[in-house]
Structure formats: C-alpha cells, structure tokens
Amino acid sequence: MSALETAAPSHTTRRRWGRVLLPVYSWLVIAYLVFPIVIMIIYSFNKTIGSMQLVSFTWNGFTGQWYRQWSDVPGLTQAFWLSIRLGLTSTLISTVLGTMLAMALVRYRPPRFRGKSIFEQVLFLNIAAPEIVLGASLLGMFVSLNIGRGFLTLVLSHVMFSIAYVTVTVRARLAGFDRSLEEAAYDLGANPWTTFVRVTLPLIMPGVLAGALMAFALSIDDFVTSNFLSGASAPFPVWVYGVTRVGIPPQVFVFGTGIFAVGIGLAITSIVIARKKV
Amino acid sequence: MDEPVPPDHPGGLVVTRRRHRAGRALAPYLLSLPSGLWLLLLFVVPLAFMLSLSLKTCNPATGACVMTWHWGEFPSEISLYHQEFITSLYFAAVSTLVDLVVSFPIAYWIAFYGGRRKNFFLLMLLVPFFVSFVIRTIVWEFVLANNGVVLGALKHIHLLPAGFHVLGTGYAVMAGLAYNYLPFTALPLYVAIERIDRRVLEAAYDLYATRRAGFLRVILPLTVPGIFAAFLLTFIPMFGDYVNQEILGGTSNTMIGTVIQNQFLVNFDFAGGASLSAVLLVVALVGIYLYARLLGSRTIEEYL
Numbered sequence: 001m002s003a004l005e006t007a008a009p010s011h012t013t014r015r016r017w018g019r020v021l022l023p024v025y026s027w028l029v030i031a032y033l034v035f036p037i038v039i040m041i042i043y044s045f046n047k048t049i050g051s052m053q054l055v056s057f058t059w060n061g062f063t064g065q066w067y068r069q070w071s072d073v074p075g076l077t078q079a080f081w082l083s084i085r086l087g088l089t090s091t092l093i094s095t096v097l098g099t100m101l102a103m104a105l106v107r108y109r110p111p112r113f114r115g116k117s118i119f120e121q122v123l124f125l126n127i128a129a130p131e132i133v134l135g136a137s138l139l140g141m142f143v144s145l146n147i148g149r150g151f152l153t154l155v156l157s158h159v160m161f162s163i164a165y166v167t168v169t170v171r172a173r174l175a176g177f178d179r180s181l182e183e184a185a186y187d188l189g190a191n192p193w194t195t196f197v198r199v200t201l202p203l204i205m206p207g208v209l210a211g212a213l214m215a216f217a218l219s220i221d222d223f224v225t226s227n228f229l230s231g232a233s234a235p236f237p238v239w240v241y242g243v244t245r246v247g248i249p250p251q252v253f254v255f256g257t258g259i260f261a262v263g264i265g266l267a268i269t270s271i272v273i274a275r276k277k278v
Numbered sequence: 279m280d281e282p283v284p285p286d287h288p289g290g291l292v293v294t295r296r297r298h299r300a301g302r303a304l305a306p307y308l309l310s311l312p313s314g315l316w317l318l319l320l321f322v323v324p325l326a327f328m329l330s331l332s333l334k335t336c337n338p339a340t341g342a343c344v345m346t347w348h349w350g351e352f353p354s355e356i357s358l359y360h361q362e363f364i365t366s367l368y369f370a371a372v373s374t375l376v377d378l379v380v381s382f383p384i385a386y387w388i389a390f391y392g393g394r395r396k397n398f399f400l401l402m403l404l405v406p407f408f409v410s411f412v413i414r415t416i417v418w419e420f421v422l423a424n425n426g427v428v429l430g431a432l433k434h435i436h437l438l439p440a441g442f443h444v445l446g447t448g449y450a451v452m453a454g455l456a457y458n459y460l461p462f463t464a465l466p467l468y469v470a471i472e473r474i475d476r477r478v479l480e481a482a483y484d485l486y487a488t489r490r491a492g493f494l495r496v497i498l499p500l501t502v503p504g505i506f507a508a509f510l511l512t513f514i515p516m517f518g519d520y521v522n523q524e525i526l527g528g529t530s531n532t533m534i535g536t537v538i539q540n541q542f543l544v545n546f547d548f549a550g551g552a553s554l555s556a557v558l559l560v561v562a563l564v565g566i567y568l569y570a571r572l573l574g575s576r577t578i579e580e581y582l
Contacts, residue, residue: 022387029384032400033460036417039407039427043420049332057423057430097313104309113306119314126321128510128566129559130518132535136542136555137328144327146345160320163313207442223521228542231391237412244416244525256413263408264401271397 037260042254054247066250070258073249080255083128086151086235087219089156095212097159098166099204102211105167106174126164134161135228142229149231155230158219165212165218173207206274213266220259279575297505332553343549351553354376359554366533369448369523370516373455377512378505380456381464386497403464411458415525418454419445422526432509446528452520459515463508470504471497503573510569514562534558 044067047060071077101119110116126134138157142149155262181203187193201208223237240252332351334343356363389397402544406414420426425433432438444450455511474497482492520535527533534554 021317022383022391026384026387026399029380030399030405032457033402036414036421036457037405039420040409040413040417043417057420057426082436095318100309101313103331104306108306109563113302119310122317122322125566126317128486128514128562130514130562132518132520132538132554133325133328133559133562134321136538136551137324139542140331140548140552141324144331156320158428159316163316167313191459209579217407221407221411227539237410240410240416241521242400244412244419248416252413252416256409259410260408266407267401267404267408271401274397 023059040253041257044250044257048250055250066254070251073251075239076098076249076251079234079236082233083220083236084152086158087216089155090162090219091212091215093236094159094162094166094215095208098211099170099208102167102170102174106171123164123167135225139228149229150233153229154226156227158222161225162215162218165214169211169214170207175205223233308571318510329556331548332556334549351549355550355553358536362532362534362537365515366530369452369455370513373516374509374513375453376456377460377463378508381460381467385467386471389468403461407461412521414458415521418457419525422450445526448531450526451523451531454526455516455519459512463512466504466508466511470501470515474500506569506573510565514565518558
C-alpha cells in the first residue's frame with residue numbers, strides 16, 4: 001500500500017483530500033444545516049418567563065408543558081389544520097394534473113403534440129419566476145375581479161405553483177418507461193382506461209408519489225403566495241409570520257418539531273424502501 | 279369499464295383498436311388541457327394583467343384603475359426605490375456567492391465519495407426544508423440574538439465585546455439568506471458533478487494532469503451549466519425575498535420584496551406595486567434568457 005502511494009503521488013493527495021479534508025468539511029456543513037433545527041427542538045422544551053407564554057432567547061429550564069398543551073393556542077391550531085386541508089387538496093389536484101401533463105410531454109412530440117415547447121417554456125418560467133411576482137399578480141387579478149380571498153384562492157394558487165414541480169418530477173421517472181408493456185395489455189384486449197389503471201399507473205407510482213410529496217411540501221411551507229392571498233384565513237406559515245412581531249407562543253416550535261419529525265420519517269422510509277427494491 | 283371482445287366477432291379486436299387510435303390522436307391535448315388551462319388562467323393571465331396594471335392609473339380611494347399607458351410609473355418607482363433595488367441586488371449576490379463557494383466542496387464530495395450513502399447525504403442537504411421557512415428564519419433570529427445561543431456564549435467567555443450585535447444588520451440578513459437557500463445551490467451542483475464521466479478525469483490523470491489541472495480544466499468546465507443553474511435558482515428567489523430582511527434585518531436595509539408587499543397589502547398602490555414586480559420579473563427573465571442563449575433552454579430543467 002505504502003509503495004503504491006509513493007509511486008503515484010497525485011493519487012495520494014487525491015486520497016488525502018477525499019478521505020480527510022473533504023469529509024470533515026462536509027460534516028461541518030451538515031452540522032451547520034442541522035444546527036438551527038436542533039435549536040428549534042431544544043427551545044420547544046424551554047420554560048417561559050412570567051405570565052406571558054411566549055418563547056424567549058434565554059434558557060429558563062426544561063419543560064414538556066408545550067407538548068401537553070400543543071393545542072392551547074386556538075389561532076395556531078386552526079392555522080395548522082387549514083394548512084393540512086390546503087396541502088391535501090392542492091396536492092390531490094396538482095398531482096393528477098401534473099401526472100397527465102408529464103405523460104403528454106414524455107410520450108408525444110411536435111407533429112402529434114403541437115405546442116409542446118410552449119408548455120415546456122411556461123413550466124420553466126413558472127418555476128424560475130420570483131414567487132413574490134406570482135403572488136402579487138394573482139392578488140391584483142383577484143382584487144380586480146372582485147374575488148374574495150380565502151380557501152378557494154389559496155387552493156387555486158397552490159395548485160398553480162405545484163403543477164410544474166409535479167410535472168418535472170413525474171417526467172423524470174417516466175423517461176425509462178417500457179411502452180411494450182402497455183402494447184401487451186392492448187393486445188390482450190384491455191381498453192385504454194384498464195391499461196392505465198392496471199399497467200401504467202402501478203409502474204409510474206413511485207414517480208407520482210414523489211411528485212405528490214413535493215407538492216405537499218411546497219404547499220405546507222408556502223409563505224409568500226399565501227400571504228398575498230389568504231385574507232382572513234391564514235395558513236400555518238402566514239400565522240407564524242404574523243406573530244413574530246408580537247411574540248411567538250412556544251407551541252409554534254412544537255408544531256415545527258412535529259412537522260419535521262413526520263417529514264424526515266417519511267423521507268427515511270422512502271430511502272429504505274428504495275434501497276430494498278434495488 | 280371493461281369491454282371484452284365478443285369471441286364470435288372476428289373483427290372486434292380491430293374495431294376497438296381503431297377507436298383507440300382515434301382517441302390517441304387527441305390524447306396529448308386531452309392530457310395537457312387541464313394543466314394548460316390552470317396555468318393559463320392563474321399564471322399567464324395574471325402576469326399579463328399585472329404588466330397592464332403597471333401602465334394603468336389607479337384611484338387609491340376607490341381602487342378603480344384606468345388604462346392610461348402611463349409609462350412614467352416605472353421611472354418614478356425605480357428612482358423612488360432604487361436604494362432597495364441596490365440593497366436586494368447586493369444581499370442576493372453576496373449570499374449566492376457564499377452558497378456557491380460553501381456548497382461546491384460538499385456537492386463534489388457527495389458525488390465522488392458518497393458511495394452507497396449518497397441518498398443519506400443528499401437528505402442531510404435537504405434537512406432544512408423539513409422545517410417551515412418562516413420558523414427556520416425565526417430560529418436564526420434566536421441563534422444571532424444579542425444574548426442568544428452563539429453570541430451570548432462568545433460574550434460570556436469575552437471573545438466578543440458586550441456591545442457586539444449582528445441582528446438588525448445586513449450581515450444577519452445575508453446569513454439568513456445564505457442558510458435558507460443553500461440546498462437550492464447544492465443540489466444543482468451535485469447533479470452537474472455527478473454527471474461528469476469519470477473516464478474523462480482518469481484520462482486527464484493518465485496524461486499526467488496534476489490534481490489542480492484536473493480540477494480546473496476538466497471538472498470545473500464540465501460543471502459550468504450546473505453552476506449557472508444553481509446561481510439562477512438561488513439568486514432569483516433571494517432577490518425577491520423579504521422574510522429574511524423583515525425578521526433578521528430590523529428596520530434598516532429594506533429589500534425590494536418588502537416594498538412590493540407593502541405597496542399591495544399596506545398602501546394599496548397596485549399600479550406602483552405592479553410596476554416594481556414587473557421590474558423584478560424582467561431581472562429574472564434576463565437571467566433565464568442569458569442561460570438559454572449560452573447553454574441551451576432544455577438543460578436547465580435537468581437541474582430542477
């Protein structure tokens with residue numbers, strides 16, 4: 001081993017980089033990314049000072065009180081359930097629409113699908129445009145059309161910004177799809193609907209689920225667009241933002257920790273499942 | 279739903295197949311129609327509407343707007359808020375640069391040395407996204423607070439003077455931006471580095487390229503599209519961001535996003551807000567256009 005290393009000096013330095021410096025650096029970056037989350041979890045167990053039940057910058061002692069009283073701030077709990085309902089509704093709609101669009105984009109080219117490149121450009125623009133511009137322009141239109149802001153406008157906008165992400169995600173998984181399996185179903189007398197439900201959908205399901213998770217994550221975390229369009233009914237991020245100036249109830253960190261735990265659990269599960277299949 | 283072919287009908291199969299073929303000619307349009315309508319009515323039309331709104335004159339009392347082709351809104355809004363534009367440009371540029379420099383080595387390490395644990399490391403890069411954006415920023419407020427977790431400890435051991443503060447300055451805003459958008463930079467870089475054909479690199483080393491030459495003349499040129507994609511996907515949202523500034527920046531260093539939000543939600547100056555948004559959109563479009571011209575329009579989608 002040592003003889004080899006002296007024989008190829010460039011490879012030795014490469015190894016040293018790869019084995020020592022880069023991993024140490026990378027773990028430091030990962031620690032930096034995780035650090036605020038750890039702080040959030042720790043502070044969700046922090047006692048409050050005085051009669052005001054608001055989080056403080058200082059550590060006042062350990063308590064599990066906020067987990068027991070997780071639903072004691074009515075506005076927060078309401079906002080949370082609104083976010084869940086909004087997320088599920090917009091995920092359902094955008095996953096169906098985005099999957100359909102992804103199938104059209106993967107399978108058909110210009111002579112049979114005119115306007116395909118326009119679709120691709122609109123999708124790209126939709127992802128790249130600053131979110132504040134999307135939210136502001138929707139607000140301008142809704143106000144001019146006298147459409148009241150609320151759950152409906154939130155769903156309309158969340159589906160709008162999720163479709164492109166779902167389409168891109170599903171499309172990436174559709175690329176290696178074996179069309180001969182569908183042809184076989186047709187040859188055995190299946191109609192298009194049966195073929196889709198029994199052959200195509202099961203095969204593209206991992207992609208569709210990934211797209212759906214993406215849409216749900218985008219929706220539940222969205223602040224900018226929702227802040228423009230929520231009106232009286234504020235979803236979770238908008239509500240939290242609203243109280244940053246007056247003081248944050250500790251339950252906000254409890255919800256944050258809960259959402260984090262569920263999200264990371266789902267992600268790890270999907271990695272484990274993917275590894276088992278390979 | 280199921281229509282089994284009658285066994286006594288020899289032409290049954292042919293008939294159903296022909297019907298499928300007719301349906302198939304329409305298939306791409308039927309599949310794309312719902313999304314197309316949704317995006318047209320709630321994305322394209324509002325953008326066009328906003329652009330027209332920026333040329334209208336509005337009555338702030340009634341909110342009624344009349345088309346006057348008033349181009350003057352643009353110069354007056356820009357001269358009024360040019361400082362906010364410059365601040366946004368500066369904060370977004372510095373934070374994007376920090377993110378590119380910080381995330382390149384880790385993206386490189388995961389792509390080249392990640393091995394079987396690649397997915398795990400990618401998940402670690404994405405970890406901030408599992409906490410709500412607003413909460414993440416609030417926690418940064420905690421971290422950077424005068425007597426908070428970090429500064430309080432450093433002051434306690436007299437590494438920092440007691441009057442030292444970060445919160446309420448531009449540095450706090452840039453730190454928040456850099457943290458919140460790091461995954462947007464790291465992932466496109468990872469995709470670009472991952473895609474490099476290792477044999478090209480081996481060939482360079484076989485031809486006695488030094489480590490430095492291998493990096494500067496093989497890896498770096500091959501990751502240019504990824505770097506540009508990472509730049510756009512980080513810089514554009516940062517430029518319009520106002521949450522970091524509002525929570526971490528205090529009352530100074532106002533960014534353009536804050537102005538736009540206030541124009542719409544506080545001042546109800548829709549024409550003014552619309553023209554500022556239009557400027558923001560144009561900045562984004564110029565970046566995208568440059569990317570498409572230099573590196574091709576299809577390639578950027580590969581980094582999403």
